[in-house]
Amino acid sequence: MKLRQAIPYEQMKELILDCPDERTQALIAFQYACGCRVGELVTYEHRKLKPEIKRKIKRFKGRKEAETGNIPKVKMKDSFFVNSVTEGIKKKHLSTVKSNKGGYLLKIMMGNFKAPTISEKGSPVSSKSEKWLYNVLVGFAKNKDGPLFRFGQSWARKLVDAELKKYNQDWSTHWLRHARITHWVEKFKQPLTTVQRFAGHTNLASTSVYVHPDSQMAEDRMVDAEL
Numbered sequence: 001m002k003l004r005q006a007i008p009y010e011q012m013k014e015l016i017l018d019c020p021d022e023r024t025q026a027l028i029a030f031q032y033a034c035g036c037r038v039g040e041l042v043t044y045e046h047r048k049l050k051p052e053i054k055r056k057i058k059r060f061k062g063r064k065e066a067e068t069g070n071i072p073k074v075k076m077k078d079s080f081f082v083n084s085v086t087e088g089i090k091k092k093h094l095s096t097v098k099s100n101k102g103g104y105l106l107k108i109m110m111g112n113f114k115a116p117t118i119s120e121k122g123s124p125v126s127s128k129s130e131k132w133l134y135n136v137l138v139g140f141a142k143n144k145d146g147p148l149f150r151f152g153q154s155w156a157r158k159l160v161d162a163e164l165k166k167y168n169q170d171w172s173t174h175w176l177r178h179a180r181i182t183h184w185v186e187k188f189k190q191p192l193t194t195v196q197r198f199a200g201h202t203n204l205a206s207t208s209v210y211v212h213p214d215s216q217m218a219e220d221r222m223v224d225a226e227l
Contacts, residue, residue: 006182006212007168007175015167016136024159026140027149028176030089031160033133034108035180035199038173042088042149042156047080087147094141106134181210 007015012032019025030041093109141148149156157173164171181199184190196207 005214007171007179008214009179009183009187011167012179012183013132015163017132019163021159021163022140023149024163025136027156028160028163029133029136029140030108030148031173032176032180033106033137035177035184035195037177038156038160039086039153040089043147043152044086044088045152046083046086048083050079050081053079089148090146091141091144091148094137096138106137178210178212181207182212185211186213 016025016029016032019028027038027041030036031038034040089108095107095109097105097107099105160173160176164173164175177199181195184195184198185192192204192207192211196204199207199210201207
């Protein structure tokens, strides 16, 4: 089985800086910089099952019904209601913090889009960006009011996927999250426990799934290892 590899750092940098459309460039840059899900950046509807559908499904979860196949068909498109809406990242979520080593770091305050109550508290998901990435993010946000991206998750995925597939047909929107988490660990030497916090995972095992070491790098480390 072929092991999956993350998007190489230099190629990620090239992809972002060469993107011809400013809005798509910023969307890719923000998602990569934060290591977040695309739903955390754009308008997202938090949908839940309607109570009557929940009761219907719960009622037919017994072993006997499962064995006989006597489970009612549910039209999923008619079974959701919108509980709340997250408007995505805004200019007010960004702030610059002076680094102890000089220069400024970009701090991005936002929450997990799967839990809108966390978003309201403004819990930090990501901080610190490389200079080239910092310039793209701040440059896009400085003249914006309200949400930075005024569209939903489906449209955002289409924009980003189209740009990524110019480089590799196997890449998709969520691979930006895989790439950033891998680079945090492999390139920037951050402990997995630290990366877990920024990734928003509840357990370390979930974070480790996102780390895809470069094959050559892994081989070089084995050669240089002192046994």
